[in-house]
Amino acid sequence: MTERVVPEPQRRRRKPTKQGTVLSEQVIVATALRLIGQHGAAALTVRRLGAALGADPSAVYRYFHNTDDLMLAVADELIGRAQHGLELSGDWRADLRAIGMRVHAAYQAHPQAAMLAAHRTTGRDNEIRAVETILGVLRSAGFPDREAVPIYHAFIDQALAFASQDAAALALPAPARAADLAVWRVRYGRLGPDTHPNIAATAHLLITDMDRSGYPFALDLLLEAAAARLATHRA
Amino acid sequence: MTERVVPEPQRRRRKPTKQGTVLSEQVIVATALRLIGQHGAAALTVRRLGAALGADPSAVYRYFHNTDDLMLAVADELIGRAQHGLELSGDWRADLRAIGMRVHAAYQAHPQAAMLAAHRTTGRDNEIRAVETILGVLRSAGFPDREAVPIYHAFIDQALAFASQDAAALALPAPARAADLAVWRVRYGRLGPDTHPNIAATAHLLITDMDRSGYPFALDLLLEAAAARLATHRA
DNA sequence: CGCCACACGTCAATGCTGTTGTCATAAGCG
DNA sequence: CGCTTATGACAACAGCATTGACGTGTGGCG
Numbered sequence: 001m002t003e004r005v006v007p008e009p010q011r012r013r014r015k016p017t018k019q020g021t022v023l024s025e026q027v028i029v030a031t032a033l034r035l036i037g038q039h040g041a042a043a044l045t046v047r048r049l050g051a052a053l054g055a056d057p058s059a060v061y062r063y064f065h066n067t068d069d070l071m072l073a074v075a076d077e078l079i080g081r082a083q084h085g086l087e088l089s090g091d092w093r094a095d096l097r098a099i100g101m102r103v104h105a106a107y108q109a110h111p112q113a114a115m116l117a118a119h120r121t122t123g124r125d126n127e128i129r130a131v132e133t134i135l136g137v138l139r140s141a142g143f144p145d146r147e148a149v150p151i152y153h154a155f156i157d158q159a160l161a162f163a164s165q166d167a168a169a170l171a172l173p174a175p176a177r178a179a180d181l182a183v184w185r186v187r188y189g190r191l192g193p194d195t196h197p198n199i200a201a202t203a204h205l206l207i208t209d210m211d212r213s214g215y216p217f218a219l220d221l222l223l224e225a226a227a228a229r230l231a232t233h234r235a
Numbered sequence: 236m237t238e239r240v241v242p243e244p245q246r247r248r249r250k251p252t253k254q255g256t257v258l259s260e261q262v263i264v265a266t267a268l269r270l271i272g273q274h275g276a277a278a279l280t281v282r283r284l285g286a287a288l289g290a291d292p293s294a295v296y297r298y299f300h301n302t303d304d305l306m307l308a309v310a311d312e313l314i315g316r317a318q319h320g321l322e323l324s325g326d327w328r329a330d331l332r333a334i335g336m337r338v339h340a341a342y343q344a345h346p347q348a349a350m351l352a353a354h355r356t357t358g359r360d361n362e363i364r365a366v367e368t369i370l371g372v373l374r375s376a377g378f379p380d381r382e383a384v385p386i387y388h389a390f391i392d393q394a395l396a397f398a399s400q401d402a403a404a405l406a407l408p409a410p411a412r413a414a415d416l417a418v419w420r421v422r423y424g425r426l427g428p429d430t431h432p433n434i435a436a437t438a439h440l441l442i443t444d445m446d447r448s449g450y451p452f453a454l455d456l457l458l459e460a461a462a463a464r465l466a467t468h469r470a
Numbered sequence: 471c472g473c474c475a476c477a478c479g480t481c482a483a484t485g486c487t488g489t490t491g492t493c494a495t496a497a498g499c500g
Numbered sequence: 501c502g503c504t505t506a507t508g509a510c511a512a513c514a515g516c517a518t519t520g521a522c523g524t525g526t527g528g529c530g
Contacts, residue, residue, distance in 0.1 A: 157449035183358035214392035
């Protein structure tokens with residue numbers, strides 16, 4: 001088969017579908033994101049996307065080579081949203097915390113896309129802008145370059161790793177997600193102090209703690225350690 | 236339909252398949268792990284699993300309720316392998332570092348499985364044992380329960396999140412992985428100090444640092460912060 | 471030692487999924 | 501105004517997870 005996809009800038013003839021909608025790369029990406037957000041990750045199938053667009057499913061293949069291609073376009077959209085409207089305060093620790101939480105939140109809003117996006121290095125504009133910003137925060141806080149780089153590395157990898165980890169949990173089919181959560185109550189909550197003394201002693205704390213993301217606290221620990229290191233550099 | 240799955244301990248009648256293999260939960264999990272390792276995560280379909288086992292695909296449903304149930308068993312097997320032969324020294328910080336690195340390593344050995352498994356709560360034996368061990372290390376180090384639980388949470392989520400993050404990179408098709416790595420040299424290495432001063436100043440460090448996993452350093456930071464908190468509790 | 475219940479492997483069918491070859495139509499250039 | 505062709509629609513294919521029905525032979529019991 002000859003290539004179905006025509007690059008966006010060359011498109012001129014926009015022909016409405018039977019149901020009247022006019023397709024475009026933009027509209028399809030936006031619809032895909034909406035579908036994921038409204039009905040969960042599993043809702044994004046080409047057939048349902050077609051239905052949501054008011055078009056034949058195969059029409060999507062006029063705009064994207066395959067579903068992976070579509071997901072990359074969606075992912076690219078996400079990177080932009082993570083940074084949208086960010087303003088730096090000048091307090092390095094508060095700024096890094098804000099950036100970390102923003103990245104995490106932006107990816108949680110679109111778990112399915114997050115899982116595919118979080119471990120890729122895109123080298124595109126939005127990513128570069130983020131790297132420059134974070135390194136800038138660290139270096140102007142006073143971290144020497146040899147320290148700033150590994151801290152940047154740990155910081156961003158941890159943010160992305162937790163983002164995709166938590167996204168994966170969100171992207172799970174609803175029954176599986178519920179089952180995973182229930183395990184803490186049902187399974188861990190009932191272990192005896194004779195066989196599992198440490199779990200039994202802390203079960204009540206575990207049950208409430210484990211259905212939150214561990215990220216905010218992990219981020220705080222990372223920033224605490226970084227601050228301690230900065231103090232020794234200054235001394 | 237009545238329940239197909241009979242709990243493992245109650246199984247007595249082992250009937251060989253047409254091709255002569257004798258099935259069991261163990262054999263199926265091991266075969267699934269091998270299949271994933273050899274041919275990638277996409278290779279794990281019930282049909283192919285059946286073929287690899289020398290059995291009808293539907294026979295798998297005599298042992299697992301569905302594919303998700305199977306993945307949980309695979310996940311637990313990985314957790315078990317991470318703990319195999321672990322010996323605690325009594326030095327909480329060294330022990331936690333060893334456990335973290337072991338978990339990370341065990342998952343890296345099966346990247347494709349790690350991606351699917353690292354974000355599940357299995358509630359199975361190996362997982363429970365790991366939770367009990369880690370909580371024990373923290374509590375006997377002197378962390379009060381209210382502090383031990385969130386630190387446990389941050390610690391284990393960090394290990395698993397990085398494990399699946401790094402696994403995802405390893406599991407990428409070779410050309411895509413090479414491309415992602417090259418981005419640091421090709422794209423970031425060539426940004427000008429006028430437009431991207433912080434990247435330009437640290438590019439040489441970034442290029443060498445970013446193709447390693449950020450986990451060991453991130454783990455050190457977490458343990459550093461935990462140690463500092465422990466010191467304040469003792470004082 | 472032989473019987474027979476039923477555990478468990480097999481077969482077949484269902485309704486999903488992504489993807490593509492082919493055709494019809496209308497947009498918009500010349 | 502007509503021609504080209506971009507683009508939507510249709511239909512079909514292969515592969516997916518899952519399940520209901522069925523037959524077989526294993527292993528415990530009398």
